Amino acid sequence: MSRGTRGFLQKARLLCSSNLTLKCARSGLQRACLTQQSRGVKVLGSEIREGNVVERKGRMMEVLKTQHTQQGRGGATIQVELRDVQSGLKSTERFRTSEAIEKVFCEEKTYTFLYIEGDNVFLMEPSTFEQVEVSKSMFGNGAAYLTDGMSVSGQMADGRLLSVAVPQRVTCKVVEAEASYKGQTANPTYKKVVLDNGLQISAPNFIDAEDMIVVDTTDNSYLTRAKA
Known part of the structure; x- marks a missing residue:
């Protein structure tokens, strides 16, 4: 075999080896990317927010x-109330603010509320008119605020609807209110009122029946009188 032929074969072997290494590297990178896409991303405990979906012990x-x-010396922590998106069971955990938590990548979706039947809520995807059926329990206490045509938010991952929620601020009508007494308006005193969805909440003393008020759906708290 001539010197030129041997040189050519050596270059060919090196090229094949380099291509194989590059393919392996690309394959490994693709697997890593797919793993990251399916699992989400690591974030600090201090970055966790209400509405996020996290993975804990293999469950979302x-x-x-x-x-x-x-x-004190133990450092800052964050206490979180969690809901298992599959079973609906709630639990409470405590994270260190510096702890790495796996946050699941979710696609934000908007649905239109249609109606409630038994323990199920029926929604519609506005762009496709496709109907979606979810458990009423997914809305938690927010289910009481559902009204015809209301836009609700949802989070999807792996083609599955993980969570749904009503808007944080909604306008409600007061149908019943305790009597207001003179002399109470000088101080920010509160009284019980009943909303048109049946919920009883606390509102300022100046609120009366037939008034429209804005309510925070996360804790059923009065925010302000609705603008006419």
Whole structure:
């Protein structure tokens, strides 16, 4: 075999080896990307927000509430109320603010509320008119605020609807209100009122029956009188 032929074969082997290494590297990168896409991304405990979906012990959990606390030398922690998106069961966990938490990538969707039948809620995807059936329990206490044609938000991952929620601020009509007494308006005193959805909440003393008010659906709290 001539020197030129041997040189050519050596270059060919090196090229094949390089291509194989590059393919392996690309394959590994693709697998890593797919894994990251399917699992989400690591974030700090301090970055967790209400409405996020996180993965804990192989299960996807929706974050319902968060509360930051300081524990002296133990450092800052965050207490979170979670809902298992599959079973609906709620639990409470405590994370360190510096702890790495796996946040699931979710697609934000908007649906139109149609009606409730038994324990199920029927929604419609506006762009396709496709109807979606979900458990009423997915809305939690927010189910009481559902009204015809209301736009509700949803989060999807892996083609599955993980969570749904009514708007945080909604306008409700007061149908019953305790009597107001003179002399109480000087101070921010509150009284019980009943909304048109049947919920009883606390509202300022100056609110009367037939008034329209804005309510925070996350905790059923009065926000302000609705503008006419």
